[in-house]
Amino acid sequence: MRHLYAFLLAAVVSGAASAQAYRPDFDPSKLKGPAKGPANEVLVLGSPHISYFPKTFDPATLRGIEDRLAGWRPDAISIEALSGAQCDHIRRYPFRYQDTIKSYCWDPAPAQAATGLDVPAATAEADKLLKAWPANPTAGQRRRLAAVFLAGGERASAVVQWLRLPQAERRAGDGLDDGLVELLDKLKDRRDESYLLAARLAARLGHERLYPMDDHTADSMSEDEKAWGDAIMKAWTNPASEKRRRQGDALQAKLGTPEGVLAMYRAYNAPEEMRLAFQGDWGAALEEPSPQRFGRQYVGYWETRNLRMAGNIRDVMGLKPGMKMLVVVGASHKGYLEAYLHQMHDVRVVDTGPLLR
Numbered sequence: 172m173r174h175l176y177a178f179l180l181a182a183v184v185s186g187a188a189s190a191q192a193y194r195p196d197f198d199p200s201k202l203k204g205p206a207k208g209p210a211n212e213v214l215v216l217g218s219p220h221i222s223y224f225p226k227t228f229d230p231a232t233l234r235g236i237e238d239r240l241a242g243w244r245p246d247a248i249s250i251e252a253l254s255g256a257q258c259d260h261i262r263r264y265p266f267r268y269q270d271t272i273k274s275y276c277w278d279p280a281p282a283q284a285a286t287g288l289d290v291p292a293a294t295a296e297a298d299k300l301l302k303a304w305p306a307n308p309t310a311g312q313r314r315r316l317a318a319v320f321l322a323g324g325e326r327a328s329a330v331v332q333w334l335r336l337p338q339a340e341r342r343a344g345d346g347l348d349d350g351l352v353e354l355l356d357k358l359k360d361r362r363d364e365s366y367l368l369a370a371r372l373a374a375r376l377g378h379e380r381l382y383p384m385d386d387h388t389a390d391s392m393s394e395d396e397k398a399w400g401d402a403i404m405k406a407w408t409n410p411a412s413e414k415r416r417r418q419g420d421a422l423q424a425k426l427g428t429p430e431g432v433l434a435m436y437r438a439y440n441a442p443e444e445m446r447l448a449f450q451g452d453w454g455a456a457l458e459e460p461s462p463q464r465f466g467r468q469y470v471g472y473w474e475t476r477n478l479r480m481a482g483n484i485r486d487v488m489g490l491k492p493g494m495k496m497l498v499v500v501g502a503s504h505k506g507y508l509e510a511y512l513h514q515m516h517d518v519r520v521v522d523t524g525p526l527l528r
Contacts, residue, residue: 199514209493213484214243214521215509217439217502218364219419228426230360230367235429236436237372239526245497248373249484250365251504252383255279255324259290261388271390282321285348293323301379310340317355318346320380327365327381330358334374369499382487384498386479389472393465402465403456411451415444433527440523445506452503477504481511485518492517 203210221228258276261268283289288296297319305312313332320329333341333355343352358366365381373381393399422438425431438444453473459466480500488496500508509520 199516202516203519204516211488211492211515211518212495212521213488213498213512213518214245214496214523214526215498215500215505215512216240216436216523217444217505218368218499219422219435219439220501221362221364221367224362224426225423228362230362232426232429232432233368235433236527237368237375239433240368240372240497241375243497243521243526244376244495246491246494247382247487247496248369248378249382249384249487249496249498249500250327250369251385251480251500252327252365252381253385253387254383255290256294257386257388258324267391268387270392271387275385275387277324277326279322279324281350281354282318285351286318286322286346288319288322290323293319293321297323297325297328297380304379310336311345314340314342314345314347316379318351321351321354322346325380325383326354326358327370327383328379330355330366330370331373331378331380333359334370364499369497372497382483384480384483384487384500386476386483388479389475391472393468395463398461398463399465399468402459402461402463403469406455406459406466407452409451409455411447411455413451415447415451418447437527439502440505440527444502448503448506474507477507478511480504481508484508484512485515488518 253275258272262272262276265272279290279293282293286293297316300312300316300319308316313336317329317332320326320332341352341356343349347355359370361367369381418438422431422435425434453470456466456469459469484496484498488494498508512518513520
């Protein structure tokens with residue numbers, strides 16, 4: 172019996188060691204193509220969330236970073252936002268996504284009332300309009316597309332159309348009522364990088380829309396929310412997190428000038444930032460000791476979310492091979508998105524360093 176036990180133990184130990192040592196031989200990142208023709212290029216700009224900036228922040232100081240991004244001339248711009256289609260989907264499962272809907276999904280009912288289109292119909296209508304979009308659309312066509320985007324839950328793309336209109340043409344009509352006009356006027360100045368940076372840049376470059384690529388389908392409620400939250404907060408209490416917080420505070424203190432804004436973006440896109448973020452956040456959560464393994468649940472959610480975000484970005488590039496795509500996303504996502512996108516055969520990840528110097 173002792174011999175059988177020893178044999179089984181050796182087999183288990185050998186299997187565990189083998190699993191740890193095994194590396195798949197197939198590595199997509201080393202099989203880049205195509206041999207001829209332009210590859211897809213993606214530049215992931217890690218951004219601070221402007222909603223957390225002090226009230227004294229002047230959006231005009233973003234023009235320096237906007238100028239540099241405009242010089243790269245992306246063909247498409249993707250943002251950290253949920254698509255109207257995903258919000259429409261998760262609204263069907265409120266038992267799981269109640270908090271997600273409240274935090275990330277705008278209710279398109281006012282736009283539906285104005286246009287007569289629900290989210291699926293508006294999504295199809297926007298696609299139809301864009302496929303037949305003229306080189307020089309009228310103001311009425313832009314107002315109509317803005318209204319359709321709003322009905323489809325695509326607020327940032329509606330703002331792009333709004334910004335492309337002359338000031339005198341930013342008025343009700345063609346599906347926009349007075350309430351939607353008021354909404355668009357507020358959104359264009361919303362303290363959010365998707366509007367103050369991405370939407371303005373898209374309008375400046377002559378784009379017709381933005382591409383929301385965030386994903387919250389991995390969201391779920393823990394059976395013990397308090398215990399889960401306490402465990403994660405405890406894991407986050409560490410020297411790396413404190414160092415990152417101090418550095419962020421110092422950078423925010425210099426936001427009064429375009430140079431200060433550029434300095435913040437340089438810091439948030441430096442390799443050291445991602446390493447420090449991992450040490451203080453997901454690396455710490457991996458070792459969180461609760462019996463329920465709350466930290467590993469959190470890391471699983473985070474990796475799943477980023478994988479799906481990367482998939483959404485790749486999906487857009489597949490529509491028009493050879494494009495240059497800018498991704499404006501919270502800085503904590505940058506390292507993960509670059510690593511996942513680097514695995515794609517037809518994607519070249521562009522270094523933000525030279526652009527931000």
